[in-house]
Every structure is written in C-alpha cells, then in structure tokens.
Amino acid sequence: MSIGTEITGGSAPEPTMEVAIKIWRYDSQTGERALKLYEVEAPEWACLLDVLDIIKDRVDGTLAYRKSCRMMICGSCGMRMDGGAVLACKERMKPIVDRGHVPVISAMGNMPIVKDLVVDMDPFWSKIRAMKPWLQPGYQEPPEREYLASQEQMNPIHKEALCIMCGCCVSECNSMESDPDFLGPAALAKGFRFVGDPRDGADIERLNEYNSEHGIWDCTRCYFCNERCPKGVDPRDAIAKLGAESVRQGIDHDLGAKHAKWFVTSTKTTGWLRETELVPKTQGIVSAIKQTKFALGLARRGKVPLPFPPHVAEEVREARALHDLLKEQNRRGAAGIVQGERGLARIERTDEGGAKRDIAEITPGEEPAAAGS
Amino acid sequence: MLTTGTNGKPGNTWRRVAYYKGCLASLSAKELDTSTIALARKLGLELEALESVTCCGAGDIHEAEPDYYLHLNARILSYAEATGSDTLMTVCNVCTLNLRQANWQLQKDEELLERVNRNLETVGVPAYSGSVEVKHLLWLIAEGEGYERLKQAAHKGLKGLRVAPFYGCQILRPSKLLGFEDPDRPWSLEAIIEACGGEPVDYPAKIKCCGFPIIQAREETALGELIQPIEQAQEAGADAMVTPCPLCHLSLDAWQSKLKAATGKDFSMPILHLSQLIGVAAGLEASELKFKRHVVSVEPMLEKLEV
Numbered sequence: 230m231s232i233g234t235e236i237t238g239g240s241a242p243e244p245t246m247e248v249a250i251k252i253w254r255y256d257s258q259t260g261e262r263a264l265k266l267y268e269v270e271a272p273e274w275a276c277l278l279d280v281l282d283i284i285k286d287r288v289d290g291t292l293a294y295r296k297s298c299r300m301m302i303c304g305s306c307g308m309r310m311d312g313g314a315v316l317a318c319k320e321r322m323k324p325i326v327d328r329g330h331v332p333v334i335s336a337m338g339n340m341p342i343v344k345d346l347v348v349d350m351d352p353f354w355s356k357i358r359a360m361k362p363w364l365q366p367g368y369q370e371p372p373e374r375e376y377l378a379s380q381e382q383m384n385p386i387h388k389e390a391l392c393i394m395c396g397c398c399v400s401e402c403n404s405m406e407s408d409p410d411f412l413g414p415a416a417l418a419k420g421f422r423f424v425g426d427p428r429d430g431a432d433i434e435r436l437n438e439y440n441s442e443h444g445i446w447d448c449t450r451c452y453f454c455n456e457r458c459p460k461g462v463d464p465r466d467a468i469a470k471l472g473a474e475s476v477r478q479g480i481d482h483d484l485g486a487k488h489a490k491w492f493v494t495s496t497k498t499t500g501w502l503r504e505t506e507l508v509p510k511t512q513g514i515v516s517a518i519k520q521t522k523f524a525l526g527l528a529r530r531g532k533v534p535l536p537f538p539p540h541v542a543e544e545v546r547e548a549r550a551l552h553d554l555l556k557e558q559n560r561r562g563a564a565g566i567v568q569g570e571r572g573l574a575r576i577e578r579t580d581e582g583g584a585k586r587d588i589a590e591i592t593p594g595e596e597p598a599a600a601g602s
Numbered sequence: 603m604l605t606t607g608t609n610g611k612p613g614n615t616w617r618r619v620a621y622y623k624g625c626l627a628s629l630s631a632k633e634l635d636t637s638t639i640a641l642a643r644k645l646g647l648e649l650e651a652l653e654s655v656t657c658c659g660a661g662d663i664h665e666a667e668p669d670y671y672l673h674l675n676a677r678i679l680s681y682a683e684a685t686g687s688d689t690l691m692t693v694c695n696v697c698t699l700n701l702r703q704a705n706w707q708l709q710k711d712e713e714l715l716e717r718v719n720r721n722l723e724t725v726g727v728p729a730y731s732g733s734v735e736v737k738h739l740l741w742l743i744a745e746g747e748g749y750e751r752l753k754q755a756a757h758k759g760l761k762g763l764r765v766a767p768f769y770g771c772q773i774l775r776p777s778k779l780l781g782f783e784d785p786d787r788p789w790s791l792e793a794i795i796e797a798c799g800g801e802p803v804d805y806p807a808k809i810k811c812c813g814f815p816i817i818q819a820r821e822e823t824a825l826g827e828l829i830q831p832i833e834q835a836q837e838a839g840a841d842a843m844v845t846p847c848p849l850c851h852l853s854l855d856a857w858q859s860k861l862k863a864a865t866g867k868d869f870s871m872p873i874l875h876l877s878q879l880i881g882v883a884a885g886l887e888a889s890e891l892k893f894k895r896h897v898v899s900v901e902p903m904l905e906k907l908e909v
C-alpha cells in the first residue's frame with residue numbers, strides 16, 4: 230500500500246477524520262500569493278506531511294513542498310504552522326482537528342520563497358559551510374592507531390550532533406531578521422559541534438572566526454531557536470557554549486564578550502550590574518563619549534544610577550569568594566553549561582499551556598515574506 | 603542579612619512570597635520596585651524582599667562564566683528558601699529564566715546539587731534543598747486567586763484604554779523551562795489588561811525580542827528588532843504598551859529616541875511596567891508609580907484617563 234493514495238488498507242477500514250488547513254500559495258515567478266483552504270479526508274494517524282500528500286494527490290498537483298524520509302531524519306520538510314516552524318512529518322493532525330482549529334501553513338521565514346512551501350536554502354548552506362564543518366585534527370597523516378574518543382569526551386557535543394539541518398531554528402531567528410548576514414543558530418550550533426569535539430585541533434582558529442561581526446555576539450537571545458528545534462539541539466545554548474569557550478580562551482575583542490565579562494566584574498565588586506560603567510567598559514572610551522549625550526538624557530530620568538556611592542549588595546564578599554573558589558575547579562568555559570544538561574534533560578515537557586485560550590485571530594508570521602526578501 | 607518587608611494588611615494576606623528585585627528594579631528602574639510593593643499591598647501579597655543577593659548575571663554571566671552563573675543563582679535560591687516561602691517572585695523576564703533554569707538544573711540532578719551546595723557552604727551560604735519555585739509576578743496574578751484579587755483591586759478601571767501587551771522573550775521561551783503558557787499564543791497580559799478595564803491590542807511582534815541583549819554590542823541589529831513591536835503597536839492603535847520585563851521597558855522606553863534619530867519616526871509611545879498599568883487601575887499614588895522616571899512621557903495616556 231502506498232500512503233496517501235490508499236488511505237484504507239487491509240481488512241478493517243481505518244478510522245478517518247476531516248482535516249481542514251489553509252496554505253499560503255506563492256509563485257516567485259509571477260509574485261502571486263494566495264491563502265487557500267483545503268478540506269480532505271485523512272486517516273486519524275496522519276501528520277501534516279500526510280495531509281499535504283493527500284492534497285497534492287487528490288486536489289491540486291501543483292502544490293510544492295519538500296520531503297524525503299517522512300520520519301524526522303532528513304530535515305527536508307521544515308515549514309511554518311501558524312507562524313512557527315515545524316517538521317511537517319512530526320506534527321500529528323488529530324489533536325488539531327479535535328480542537329476544531331484550521332492551521333495556516335506557510336513557508337519558513339528568513340529564507341527566500343521559491344514556490345509555495347519551498348524555500349531557497351542556499352544562504353543556509355553557505356553559512357553552514359562557513360563554519361568549516363569537518364574535523365581539522367591538526368595533522369596530515371593519521372597516526373598509527375585511530376584516535377579513540379571516549380563517550381565521556383563526546384558527551385559535551387551530544388546535543389549539537391543531533392542536528393538534521395532542517396532550518397526550523399533559523400525561520401524565526403530575530404537577529405537574522407534584522408541582520409540577514411548573522412551566521413545564525415544552525416551554523417553556530419554546528420560550530421560548537423566541532424569546537425567541542427576532542428578530535429578537532431582548530432578550536433582557537435574557529436573561535437576567532439565565530440567571534441566575527443555577524444557571529445556569536447550577534448545573537449539577541451530570543452530563544453526562538455531552542456523553541457523551534459525539533460531535535461532538541463538547543464542552538465542558543467550552543468552559542469552560549471561558544472561564548473564561554475571564547476572568554477575562557479581570552480578571545481574577548483568583541484563588544485559582546487566585553488559586555489558579558491563586565492557582568493562578572495560587577496557581581497564581584499558591587500553585586501549588581503552598574504550600567505553607567507557598562508558603556509565605557511563595553512565600547513571603549515571614544516564611543517562612550519559619543520554615547521554621553523544619550524546617557525545624560527537617561528541620567529536625568531534616574532535611568533542610570535550614579536557611580537558613587539556604589540550600590541554594594543550585602544555580603545558581596547560571598548559572591549567574590551564563590552568566584553575565587555570556582556576558578557580552581559575544572560568547570561570553566563562550556564563545561565559550565567554542559568554540566569547542567571543532565572538535569573534539564575529530565576524535565577518533562579507539558580504542552581498544556583496552550584489550551585487555556587482559543588487561537589488568536591492574528592497569528593504571528595502568517596503572511597509570507599515578500600518575494601526575494 | 604534579610605530584611606523582612608511585611609506589607610500585607612493583617613487579615614488580608616493571601617500569600618507570602620520571597621521577592622527578588624534584580625538589578626533593574628533595585629537601581630535604574632526603581633519605579634518598578636515601588637509600584638510592585640504598593641500593588642502587592644493592595645493584593646494582599648506579602649513580599650519578603652531579599653536584600654543580601656546579587657545580580658542573577660542576565661544572559662551575560664551565563665555566557666561568560668556559566669559555572670559562576672549557576673552558583674550565583676543557587677545562592678539567590680538558597681536565601682529565598684531561608685525565608686521559609688515556597689515561592690520566589692521575580693519581576694523581570696531575564697531573572698525569571700536564569701533562576702528557573704538554575705533551579706531545574708539543581709532540582710533534577712542530585713550530584714550537581716551536592717557539588718554546588720559544597721561550594722555554597724564553603725563560602726558561608728546555607729545549602730539549598732531545592733524546595734523553591736520561581737514565579738514571575740505576572741503568573742501569580744493572571745489566574746486563580748491572584749486574578750480575582752486583581753479584579754477587585756483594579757476598581758478605577760482603564761476606561762477602555764487601548765493597551766498593547768509586549769511579552770518579550772524570556773518569559774515565554776524556552777517554554778520547556780518557563781511553561782506557564784503557550785509561547786506562540788500567550789494570553790496572560792491580555793487577561794490582565796481586560797481585568798483592569800483596558801482593551802488589549804493584538805499585533806504579531808508582541809512575542810518577539812526588544813533587542814536589549816545586543817543593544818550595546820550591535821546597536822543597528824538591535825534597533826531593527828526594537829522598531830517592530832513599537833511600530834506595530836502604534837499601527838494597531840495602542841495608547842500605551844505594557845511589559846513584564848524591565849529590560850524590555852528600558853529598550854522600548856529609553857531607546858525610542860534612538861529609533862527616532864535612526865528612522866525619523868517619532869512614536870511617543872508610553873511604555874508601562876506591568877505593576878504600573880495595574881497600579882493606575884488600582885489607584886496607586888504618583889509617588890508609587892513614579893512616571894516621571896520614564897523617558898517617553900506617559901502624560902497623554904494619563905490625560906485620556908483623566909487621572
């Protein structure tokens with residue numbers, strides 16, 4: 230039996246359901262776009278991809294989308310459902326049908342649309358390639374014995390190695406919307422996959438490259454990538470690991486790294502973040518002077534606390550002592566994040582939150598991006 | 603070490619929570635602290651302010667020195683536990699994510715908790731047992747008894763004022779760590795605006811980033827993010843915006859002038875902290891609301907309300 234052409238098979242008829250979805254159709258040649266409603270009968274086990282197959286087979290053969298493995302492995306079927314990127318082969322339709330909801334399907338964001346649900350992934354691939362996604366062991370001829378890496382040594386990159394390069398994390402990346410050249414979550418997660426690999430010998434080179442203008446410090450920490458990733462890669466955490474490794478290795482020329490380091494100093498000296506001092510510490514004195522007028526404007530409103538007297542948190546001594554103590558323990562850099570992953574992996578995910586209200590009229594990202602944008 | 607700020611009227615107390623102000627409410631956003639304390643009194647929410655704690659490190663210490671981040675937050679959780687309350691209330695998105703993340707890491711991993719506690723005790727901080735839950739003020743008053751009390755307290759109403767809710771990022775995502783509501787279709791701020799007699803304004807960017815984390819290192823990229831919610835809220839006819847995060851507040855309020863310089867667009871959009879919006883409906887004093895500390899004037903909005 231071939232799924233999608235034959236919806237009932239074997240002896241007993243399978244239970245079916247009526248599925249309604251809306252799809253943003255788009256033709257980049259003519260620039261035509263339209264939101265079309267489709268209603269089809271589908272087996273109760275159908276996922277979004279099955280429903281698209283049924284529509285393509287029975288209703289409109291011109292519908293364009295990508296697919297291959299049908300089992301969350303190949304990364305082909307990324308698209309938006311109600312404004313959020315999903316893998317079409319992962320999303321079960323039954324709960325949505327039961328809710329009486331008609332989801333809106335559109336192409337992923339932050340990539341130009343080719344047709345309907347197919348995006349041009351060239352920019353995505355070129356950023357992945359920019360990470361030099363191959364091992365650079367630091368020798369030409371392999372040694373006599375192959376390099377043996379223990380499970381323990383490989384654990385720090387376990388999550389990053391799960392990436393199937395579907396692009397879901399990129400779709401709603403807020404920094405990439407604002408700076409299209411930002412390397413972005415998938416590429417940077419790939420970067421940590423190599424920086425964290427015990428067999429790779431190019432860490433410093435890689436970290437220097439990833440600390441570029443459109444690199445790790447461009448990330449605005451919106452956490453859309455962690456929210457969307459269907460494989461649990463948590464790209465934002467991978468970016469934080471790259472930041473931590475950079476600081477550990479003394480690669481801190483970027484304003485972002487300076488900013489991050491100043492927070493550490495603040496907690497050791499006053500306990501609280503001292504915003505007036507943050508500007509010069511982050512940007513250097515020349516640009517700090519350029520900021521002065523703006524800063525004075527803020528100071529008039531009490532938005533910037535005056536540097537004297539410092540607001541010393543009580544017992545800041547304890548924070549300082551903690552910092553000194555930790556220096557001697559072997560959890561600096563990315564290891565500090567990796568150590569927390571075991572606990573976080575044990576959180577059971579509940580999806581109950583969404584049931585409290587009906588779906589809002591406006592769905593973020595419902596409109597597809599303009600042609601070529 | 604701890605100052606006990608008991609502010610519930612006798613007989614009126616609904617619950618008692620430990621209160622973590624964070625940097626902003628302690629220093630540059632004092633108006634958030636004063637309005638939160640005044641509002642809590644009206645709601646019968648007894649706040650025990652933690653005074654001996656430090657900054658939670660924002661995303662920055664988590665990125666620069668993550669092990670230190672974990673210990674700083676464990677220390678805050680430990681002092682919250684020492685108050686005897688089972689809840690640590692936050693008034694900032696970033697504090698909420700930081701503390702919840704550290705809390706999960708410790709609660710779900712005995713070995714890690716043991717290591718961190720050994721370190722805490724070495725420097726004289728009591729060990730943390732993992733009994734505290736971190737909740738944002740928003741979550742305490744968006745449902746249940748808190749919501750009922752809010753409706754009673756907001757007796758003056760907002761006369762149908764059109765208010766755009768701005769959630770920001772780290773109270774929604776990652777939902778695995780936050781989990782109060784659907785991160786793509788949140789409802790809590792809307793529910794509160796309605797309870798106060800305002801009219802919630804809907805717009806797609808309400809769940810997006812304000813740009814604050816990179817506003818110094820990547821100003822242009824940050825302003826490209828910041829403009830979206832303000833512009834959309836204005837197009838949707840909002841009289842004001844409200845946010846549960848003082849960093850979003852700083853970005854939306856103080857950096858509006860930079861948006862004007864960069865784009866020539868003058869939004870003059872008043873930005874309110876959550877506690878201030880409810881505070882207006884609950885009739886808090888000007889000295890508690892402290893609107894004079896805002897960069898963008900709130901006057902046009904107040905005139906509409908004839909306050």
Ligand code: SF4
Nearest residue numbers: 392393395396398458
């Ligand atoms: S990190 Fe996750 S969402 Fe991003 S490309 Fe990889 S698998 Fe897809």
Ligand code: SF4
Nearest residue numbers: 402448449451452454
């Ligand atoms: S957290 Fe950073 S990388 Fe992830 S989606 Fe947001 S801006 Fe992009």
Ligand code: FES
Nearest residue numbers: 298299304306318
């Ligand atoms: S079709 Fe391969 S991941 Fe969906």
